[in-house]
Amino acid sequence: MSLTRRQKWRIEKIQAERIARANKASNDSEDLLDDETKAQTGLVITRYGQRLLVEAESGELYQCTGRRNIELSVAGDQVVFQTIDNDEGVVTALLERDNLLRRSQKIIAANIDQLWLVVAVEPHYQFELIDRYLVVAENANLPINIVVNKIELSDNPEQVIYDFSMYESAGYNVHYLSVKEQTNLGEFKAQLNHKAHIFLGQSGVGKSSLINELIPDLNLRVNELSTKSKLGKHTTTNTTLYHIPSGGDLIDSPGIREFQLDDLTDKEILSGFREFKPFIGLCKFRNCAHINEPKCAIKTAVENGDINSKRYFNYLQLIGV
Ligand code: GDP
Ligand code: ZN
Numbered sequence: 001m002s003l004t005r006r007q008k009w010r011i012e013k014i015q016a017e018r019i020a021r022a023n024k025a026s027n028d029s030e031d032l033l034d035d036e037t038k039a040q041t042g043l044v045i046t047r048y049g050q051r052l053l054v055e056a057e058s059g060e061l062y063q064c065t066g067r068r069n070i071e072l073s074v075a076g077d078q079v080v081f082q083t084i085d086n087d088e089g090v091v092t093a094l095l096e097r098d099n100l101l102r103r104s105q106k107i108i109a110a111n112i113d114q115l116w117l118v119v120a121v122e123p124h125y126q127f128e129l130i131d132r133y134l135v136v137a138e139n140a141n142l143p144i145n146i147v148v149n150k151i152e153l154s155d156n157p158e159q160v161i162y163d164f165s166m167y168e169s170a171g172y173n174v175h176y177l178s179v180k181e182q183t184n185l186g187e188f189k190a191q192l193n194h195k196a197h198i199f200l201g202q203s204g205v206g207k208s209s210l211i212n213e214l215i216p217d218l219n220l221r222v223n224e225l226s227t228k229s230k231l232g233k234h235t236t237t238n239t240t241l242y243h244i245p246s247g248g249d250l251i252d253s254p255g256i257r258e259f260q261l262d263d264l265t266d267k268e269i270l271s272g273f274r275e276f277k278p279f280i281g282l283c284k285f286r287n288c289a290h291i292n293e294p295k296c297a298i299k300t301a302v303e304n305g306d307i308n309s310k311r312y313f314n315y316l317q318l319i320g321v
Helices: 005-028 128-139 157-169 185-191 208-216 216-226 232-237 268-271 274-279 297-303 309-316
Strands: 041-048 051-058 059-067 078-083 088-094 102-104 106-110 116-119 143-147 174-176 196-200 240-243 247-253
Touching: 005 240, 041 059, 051 078, 051 106, 051 157, 059 078, 059 247, 088 174, 106 247, 116 128, 128 157, 128 268, 128 309, 143 157, 157 174, 185 208, 196 208, 216 268, 268 309, 274 297, 297 309
Parallel strands: 059 088, 116 143, 116 196, 143 174, 196 247
Antiparallel strands: 041 051, 041 078, 041 240, 051 059, 078 088, 102 106, 240 247
16 A cells, blocks of 8 residues: 555654654753763663663663653663763663564564574474464564474484474474584574574473573673672573674573463464465455365465475464364
């Protein structure tokens, strides 16, 4: 849908008014700030209550409060802030987010480049669980790839690779690792360069072990941040952004590692199977559920081999057919 010139003009006018109002609101509290201090952009490392730990481009950390008219930011957010003291500042603007990870409406992290679903040979991967994670990621517009860990425990690695070929054919990257035996770890680390990553997955699959490989002094850093934020041990449960020494960032917390999946609607499930997309809207019936309707484009695609039949089977299972 394209807007008429008049509609565009109206929208621009409304936005200009909003910005003017926001500026007025922030001017009212301007006396809090030293006029000489310059605004700079920073990266939110963690949030604790109403306070933020913000990393300046120089790498220095500032404890910040947010202006009241500003949406609460989370790890991964880019903000504009002004310093008011040696290591204190005020966040005056939240920059536009590329994406978000949320659970039960609560925003957990922002500006994530890559989610990694970690599964393992032991406890043995389950397709239904994998599909549920993928559906959540697709619906949130978050790129997701798969790590299969503990590959050394498999007596039939070819079978494992075959099992995941349906995900590869749907366009997901799959990495087969053994953190224990360091198999493929170097290549994997190299993939993480210059991006912000989150590791998700069932407990026991090796997420903590993998993260410890990436950031061996993680516990030490958590303690340092606790000291900096003057909050003691509370910070250990907060979602935090860490720089990976070999490149890239990790956004992590115990809550993220144990990220529980919300219930999925049928609509979310359908839009969560990314390779179905080209066929949606092509069925004979507009309200086709793609189960046993005649002239269903999805089923035809399965018959023609354009959609992997196992993925279609998993789809049916997820919607409870
Ligand atoms: P998390 O719950 O996903 O964080 O998993 P952990 O990192 O705590 O790992 C669970 C268990 O799996 C621990 O006993 C690890 O030592 C073990 N583990 C991690 N990676 C591997 C691996 O590649 N092979 C084997 N055999 N065990 C592993
Ligand atoms: Zn259909």
